[in-house]
Ligand SMILES: Cc1cc2nc3c(=O)[nH]c(=O)nc-3n(C[C@H](O)[C@H](O)[C@H](O)COP(=O)(O)OP(=O)(O)OC[C@H]3O[C@@H](n4cnc5c(N)ncnc54)[C@H](O)[C@@H]3O)c2cc1C
């Protein structure tokens with residue numbers, strides 16, 4: 082069961098990591114780039130497939146050469162054996178459309194078409210949720226690949242290898258959240274929901290999982306050595322890392338990157354800080370009168386009336 | 387999808403010293419072995435004092451099973467051993483090195499998180515080679531039966547597993563022993579409660595204040611008038627860069643006296659004698675507690691049923707030899723013997739006889755004789771009789787007794803150092819409270835120091851622990867004060883007039899009359915097992931990976 086996971090680097094939006102300029106614009110250069118958090122769920126889904134059914138897990142991204150570090154992170158945090166980075170100047174500033182074109186072409190160039198393609202549910206920077214479905218559409222018009230029916234919002238996966246069927250549970254959020262069971266034949270394209278939970282109900286799975294965790298850490302550390310600034314070796318020297326440019330992929334520069342992106346961003350409005358509606362008074366603990374006022378303010382709540 | 391249950395030759399439940407020794411021994415003989423541990427990491431649920439002994443007479447010791455144990459998994463070796471009898475501001479110190487070294491190959495202090503997780507790595511390696519391995523975060527919740535026979539285990543996190551042998555090394559409060567009807571949790575008389583604080587201390591300060599070399603350590607024991615008459619005592623062991631300071635009390639005495647375990651621990655920590663080591667500094671790293679079985683009463687002479695063999699605390703194999711606590715070493719020996727029994731049974735082609743072989747080995751290898759000394763069984767009836775206790779107490783307390791002690795100074799030390807005598811020490815106030823007190827008073831030296839350290843209160847202690855709270859794992863069956871009120875004081879993370887603990891006393895008014903009841907919130911629970919015995923509960927461990935996580939243990 083061979084799978085590939087699509088991922089992207091995004092600014093690290095965790096508290097304390099993000100830098101904004103005076104106008105409230107994100108300072109990309111000062112904000113570290115990390116693997117899109119939602120993609121980890123996709124990787125966990127791929128790992129479950131590997132643990133329960135064997136095969137290989139690949140991780141693919143499009144972005145600048147520095148994204149090699151993102152791929153390494155994905156490898157270390159969850160699991161991946163082969164890393165693919167689609168990268169050159171012509172691919173820069175792509176919207177979701179151009180990205181999907183590029184990624185689907187990347188998938189065409191894999192040695193064998195994967196049984197399952199996994200993507201995370203929308204990226205933390207673009208928040209569009211388009212890339213997964215658009216890539217699936219691009220694949221569907223590809224001559225060299227089979228059809229990949231798309232199932233999104235997947236929270237659980239069960240595969241019947243003999244029947245070559247994947248049975249999934251989808252989280253459908255509306256006024257009430259519902260779980261829907263959707264089944265399709267392999268191969269398939271699966272978008273993992275942030276609520277995705279792998280299930281390992283057999284000891285053999287958990288033992289295999291543990292073994293793979295150790296293996297993958299060793300492998301990520303090995304790749305880390307290639308990425309180290311101090312070494313002369315190029316990341317592409319590493320046998321499990323593949324960097325492909327537009328020429329290798331035989332892609333027309335007019336259809337990828339900025340030139341191939343129909344989306345135009347008209348402008349970005351910074352979200353103004355919400356004005357504080359409450360006034361704050363600072364009271365020192367040794368200010369007797371002040372403290373009394375505090376108690377008076379609080380008293381009604383304490384009494385419950 | 388397969389509907390067939392998985393099968394392993396051996397399933398070991400629990401990765402404490404007992405489970406680790408059993409699994410390693412099995413795996414080395416090529417038995418396909420799966421170890422299931424409920425903690426996020428082996429050791430994350432475990433607490434001991436702890437001094438681990440390697441007895442000369444034992445057929446398995448931790449370093450005979452695990453190469454490099456002492457270098458990598460333990461703290462300081464403990465070569466000196468003292469007991470301090472405290473009374474009225476005086477102390478009489480006895481050197482118990484003779485009994486400490488009796489039958490002892492070596493003895494090291496340990497911290498359980500470090501020790502057990504180190505063991506678990508070795509165990510996993512060995513078991514992997516047999517097609518098994520060690521899994522954490524999995525709680526076994528019952529026995530798999532077929533036509534009434536035990537054929538495997540059921541778990542919270544994974545589907546049932548079949549096995550030719552199940553070694554339950556799941557510690558004190560073994561749910562498997564209970565389910566098999568091999569142990570009940572009814573009688574407080576069969577248990578001790580241990581409470582412990584791990585205290586930060588710079589290695590150089592330890593060397594200097596305890597007068598030990600950097601690769602040497604010491605044990606200090608405490609008894610006398612500092613514990614409000616509760617039967618039991620205190621301990622202090624030196625680790626590499628910390629101290630383990632704690633108390634061990636008979637649960638029935640603790641319950642009866644309505645004592646608060648954390649206050650008894652504080653009584654020890656703030657005792658003037660401890661100033662010589664703490665020197666006004668106190669940084670508590672961790673507060674922990676757990677029940678400890680008393681093998682004299684709880685060791686099951688026939689710890690097996692069908693394919694199920696009990697090992698270590700689960701079988702009550704925890705020996706209190708006077709002040710010396712030996713649980714880990716016996717768990718290791720029993721683990722080795724249980725594994726050996728299964729391997730022999732397998733060679734004979736009849737794995738069903740493993741239990742009987744194990745039972746015989748426990749006797750032949752002298753384990754049972756240590757756990758349930760005949761001398762104790764013979765003297766118990768007489769000496770634990772209340773009247774006899776009173777008479778003995780008065781006698782020791784009398785002028786005659788005191789003069790006797792004075793005359794016997796020196797002999798007293800020898801008596802304490804006799805394994806023969808310690809084996810029959812009765813569990814009475816005379817041995818735990820009166821004798822030490824009178825010793826302190828009549829022979830002791832005055833303690834001049836003052837100890838003004840302030841241990842953290844219960845709220846801070848709970849706040850300092852790590853929890854991954856899941857569903858409540860204890861159900862209060864009878865909330866009346868009569869049935870469950872004792873838990874409010876005896877629970878080490880609860881107290882009268884403290885709202886942040888597990889058990890709380892409440893007064894409810896219903897139809898005009900007021901009633902004292904007890905309420906339970908398992909969130910701050912440290913899974914010590916106390917309320918399983920002293921209150922009316924349905925008590926289980928939390929699901930795998932949930933509940934408290936000890937960092938030192
Ligand atoms: C304060 C204190 C001081 C002590 N001092 C000493 C001392 O100085 N020297 C000494 O030798 N002994 C001492 N002991 C006793 C000693 O800790 C025990 O006797 C010893 O740990 C028993 O080992 P064991 O392998 O039987 O069980 P444990 O070490 O308790 O291991 C049981 C394991 O099983 C796991 N488990 C339990 N239930 C399940 C389940 N349902 N599913 C999966 N896993 C499960 C637990 O998480 C745990 O890892 C002390 C105890 C205490 C509390």
Ligand code: SF4
Nearest residue numbers: 877911912914915917
């Ligand atoms: S609730 Fe029970 S098991 Fe938990 S800490 Fe208190 S006495 Fe121990």
